[in-house]
Amino acid sequence: MKRRFRCPVEAKKEYVLEVLSGLRTEVVARKYGMSPKTLTTWIRQYEDEVGELVAKKQAETQQMKQDAANYQELQQKYDEALKLFWRKRIRKPILKDLVKKKVPRLQTVIVWIERGYPVRTVLRICDVPRSTYYYHLKHPERQQPISSGRKIPGYSYNQQGKRISDTRIVGFHRKLTVLLRRKYNVVINKKKVYRLCKSLGILFPQRERKNTVPRKAANNRVVDGPNQLWQMDIKYGYVAGKRRHFFLASIIDVFDRRIVAHHRGKACDTQSILSTIQQALLTRRIHKTKPKLVIRTDNGPQFVSKAFYAFCEETGLEHERTPIRTPNKNAFIESFHSVLERECYQRHCFESYEEAFSEVDRYIRYYNKDRIHGSLYDWSPIDYLRLVDEGAIEPKSIAL
Incomplete structure (x- = not known):
């Protein structure tokens, strides 16, 4: 005869409570060594009484979850308020250190963090990445010992x-x-x-370089008419048949982009430059203008010579020289030389000087008469100046 499973009422209610909480009947029966059928009978018997306890426990659990969520939200707000408090409190002193002491940002970060302030707040104020700070902690810089050097033996x-x-x-x-x-x-x-x-005390003093030619720096100005500002520069070309270079000195009028005069030859000395300027003055029928015609060049030896300075004084020209390593101050003639290199030099392989000079002359005639410019309302330099003189188009002012 099979033994009956006997237990107090309170224990039965606890078993029923576990089943109603979500566990399977077979699992609870196997856990306590009883028959699933017996446990099912107890569930039908005590379901109403235990259901109230389950609902009460579920309500308590839900309340605890709600309280935990509220606590977490309050803790988050507290942390944010604390961060904002520290940030406002230490932001001004840190910025003062950065401005007054003029020390590296990373060094300022290390000093304030060592005082006990939050790492993230200090890094954010000083605009230092976290990776930089932690890399510095892992790989500190080695301080080189200060050496006084070897003593002079005498x-x-x-x-x-x-x-x-x-x-x-x-x-x-x-x-x-x-x-x-x-x-x-x-x-x-x-x-x-x-x-x-x-x-x-027996050393000779170093020689001072004496430049007798005064230098006038290139100033910003507005060009609104022809013969106000000319730019001049020298460019090399290569004759493949002779394996030699030739020179091209060009003068461009900034207003209408016309190549007023040019010189090409096997050499380009100061006298060649002066002859080119004289040719340009005759082409434009200029003697002495008021205000003075400005000619802007770089600092090449031809342009810093005494002969060039004397010529400018005699003809009433105002000579400006660009600062060193500043080609943008001579941008228009540099741009022309770039176009010349791309559209003429790179398309031809010159076998002789005569061929090179002839091709350069042909291209400059084409550049002045036929090649249209987007900055000149899509007109060539000669047509643009003619239309401006006739009043057909409005001239453009150029600020440079």
């Missing part, structure tokens, strides 16, 4: 190893070094001889 050696006092070595350092090595077999370098000569 003597030198000759090739036989004999000491020679420094007080016996006087003179001018570079040539004196050569003489000491050749005549007296002293093992010494020119730096030491320079220091000795300097300490004795």
